[in-house]
Amino acid sequence: MVEWNMDRWKYFDITSRDQPLGNPLSIAKLDEIIALLDLNPGDKVLDVACGNGEMLVRIVERYGARGVGLDLSPYVIKDAELKKAERAPNVDLQFIEIDGAKYQPEDSDMFDIASCIGASWIWQGYRGTLRALKDLVTPGGLVAVGEPHWLQPPHLDYLASEGFTADLFSTHHGNVVAGEEEGLTFLYSVATNQDDWDRYEGLRYRATVRYARSNPQDLDLQEITGRVNKSREAYLRWGRDTLGWAIYLFQTPDGIS
Numbered sequence: 001m002v003e004w005n006m007d008r009w010k011y012f013d014i015t016s017r018d019q020p021l022g023n024p025l026s027i028a029k030l031d032e033i034i035a036l037l038d039l040n041p042g043d044k045v046l047d048v049a050c051g052n053g054e055m056l057v058r059i060v061e062r063y064g065a066r067g068v069g070l071d072l073s074p075y076v077i078k079d080a081e082l083k084k085a086e087r088a089p090n091v092d093l094q095f096i097e098i099d100g101a102k103y104q105p106e107d108s109d110m111f112d113i114a115s116c117i118g119a120s121w122i123w124q125g126y127r128g129t130l131r132a133l134k135d136l137v138t139p140g141g142l143v144a145v146g147e148p149h150w151l152q153p154p155h156l157d158y159l160a161s162e163g164f165t166a167d168l169f170s171t172h173h174g175n176v177v178a179g180e181e182e183g184l185t186f187l188y189s190v191a192t193n194q195d196d197w198d199r200y201e202g203l204r205y206r207a208t209v210r211y212a213r214s215n216p217q218d219l220d221l222q223e224i225t226g227r228v229n230k231s232r233e234a235y236l237r238w239g240r241d242t243l244g245w246a247i248y249l250f251q252t253p254d255g256i257s
C-alpha cells in the first residue's frame, strides 16, 4: 500500500497481537523443523528478524543452545525480552533492536545456525539472504530461510493490489533449487496449507476489529483498518489460492575436500 502515515511498528504490533508467530506456519510445523536441527548444548543460533522471539526461545529451550535475536521493531524486541524472562531466564540469549543488514557479530565466532524467517527484503531478496546467512555460519552449519512461493502464476490484479511483481517470489521448487545453486545442501522444508494461512490472516482481522472497538479514539485507526481491509480482500480474492510460504533448511559445505 501507499506511504506509511503512522508508525508501522505500532501497526504490526496491533494487527499481529494474537498471532503466535510472525509467519503463517502453525506452531506444530515450526516444532517439526526445530526437532530436525540436531543442535548441541552451547551451540550458537542467530535469528535475524526474530519477531517476538518464539522460534529462538523454542530452540534454546529444546537444545540448551545460546542465541542472538535481531529485529528492527522495538515492540517485538520488548515482547521477546519478556518471553526470555519468563521461559529462558538463565540462558545466554540476547535480543537486539537493530537493522539485520547492519549487524556485525561481537566476536569472530560464527554461528551453528543462522536464520531469517519472513524478512528476506533485508538483503534484497531470497538469494541475497541465503548468501548473507551462509557467511555467518561455521563450515557445515545450517541456514534456514522463511520465504513465500507462488502456488500458481499470480493474477495481475493481485500483483497490482499488493504492489508485488511476479519475479518477487519463485515457486517452492525454485526456492529449493536456488539454495543448491548457492552451494548449499537442501535438508528439509515445511510449508503452509490453507488452514495455516486462514488462521494467520483471520487472527489479524479479529485483532484489528477488537482493537478498533476498544480504541475508537486512536487517530491511526483509519489507516490501520484501511490497510487490513485491503489486504484481507487481496487474500480472500487471490492470495489464498496463489501464495504459499515455507521454511527452507540448508547445510553449508563442511570445508573438507
Ligand SMILES: C[S@@+](CC[C@H](N)C(=O)[O-])C[C@H]1O[C@@H](n2cnc3c(N)ncnc32)[C@H](O)[C@@H]1O
Pocket: 021, 022, 023, 048, 049, 050, 051, 052, 070, 071, 072, 073, 076, 098, 099, 100, 101, 116, 117, 118, 119, 122, 146
Ligand atoms: C514477517 S515478520 C517475521 C517475524 C519472525 N521471524 C517470525 O517468523 O515469527 C518480519 C519481521 O521482520 C522485522 N524486520 C523488518 N525489517 C527489518 C530489518 N531491516 N532488520 C531486522 N528486522 C526487520 C519486523 O519487525 C518483523 O518482526
